[in-house]
Structures are given as C-alpha cells and as structure tokens.
Amino acid sequence: MAGMWLMKSEPDEFSIDALAEVTHEPWTGVRNYQARNFMRDAMRVGDPVLFYHSNCAQPGVAGIAEVASAAYPDPTQFDPDSAYYDPKSTRSAPRWLLVDIRFVRRCKRVITLDAIRSAAEPLGDFALIRRGNRLSVLPVTAAQYQHILSLEHTA
C-alpha cells in the first residue's frame, strides 16, 4: 500500500538544504499519534515525499524526498537530554516511531502555500490548506502530488 506524502519541517530547524547535505535523515520528533500512524502503518520505502517548509517567511514545498526505511523507534524519546524525551515511553513498548527520509531534489523555487491554495480547486479536499490543520505528516493523493509539482513551472 504505497502512498505519497507531505512532511513539514521548520527550515530553521531542518531545511531541504540540510537534508541535501546529509542525504539521509531519521525523522525524529513527531509527537502526534495520527502522524506517527502514517509513518508506522502506511509508509513504504520509496514513497515520494513533498518536503514542506513551515513556520517561516515563505511557507511551501521546497523539495522532494523519499521514504528510506521502515518504521522504527524514535531514539530521541529515550534521551532525557532531548527536547523530544518522553518519560512515559519504554524501550519494550516504544510510543513513537519514525522513518528515515532521503533527499531527492530541491524545487527550482519554493512552491508557496499561496500558490497551492490558489490552485486549490483541482486539488479537492486537501488537508494542507484546510484551516487550522497542524498535522506535520499527511497523505497526498497522486493527483494532488502531480498538481503541486506542476506549479513548480508556473509563475
């Protein structure tokens, strides 16, 4: 059951350029059950990922990545020094899972939330542009994926 995904990252924390440098990154720090479930239950190695910059001057899709591992426990949940430490999680029953993400390419320019919203009609119901959506990992249909990428080549 392969899928397509959009994953948000704050570029101040971890940008598409940072991903390009390391090429491979464990997606630590997700602490939302819905987002975790997508990673745990539905992601498959090779699934394409729209890499979205959030909470920044120009929010939007900044590049393409892909799922690079099966789900496994997020090590930061066990680290008392980590901001993502979860004292209620145990190694025998880890609460938080993650996948690795691999860099594919940058967008020629950021496909802004504005542009995506303007193109909303053909996208149908899309969680990213629903008011108040805060989910950091969300599924994208093939049509939405294609359409967003097509915006890369338009003004």
Added chain:
DNA sequence: GCCAACGTTGGC
C-alpha cells in the same frame, strides 16, 4: 469517560 484548562502549531 466527560470536559475545561492548557500547550503547541503555524499562518499571518
């Protein structure tokens, strides 16, 4: 198991 309080997200 209800629900108010609280914390976080994220666009603006």
Added chain:
DNA sequence: GCCAACGTTGGC
C-alpha cells in the same frame, strides 16, 4: 507576537 485551531492532560 498574535491568535485560531485543535490535540492532550488530568480532575472529577
């Protein structure tokens, strides 16, 4: 920095 949305927590 504001604030709406909404998930989580914890008292009952």
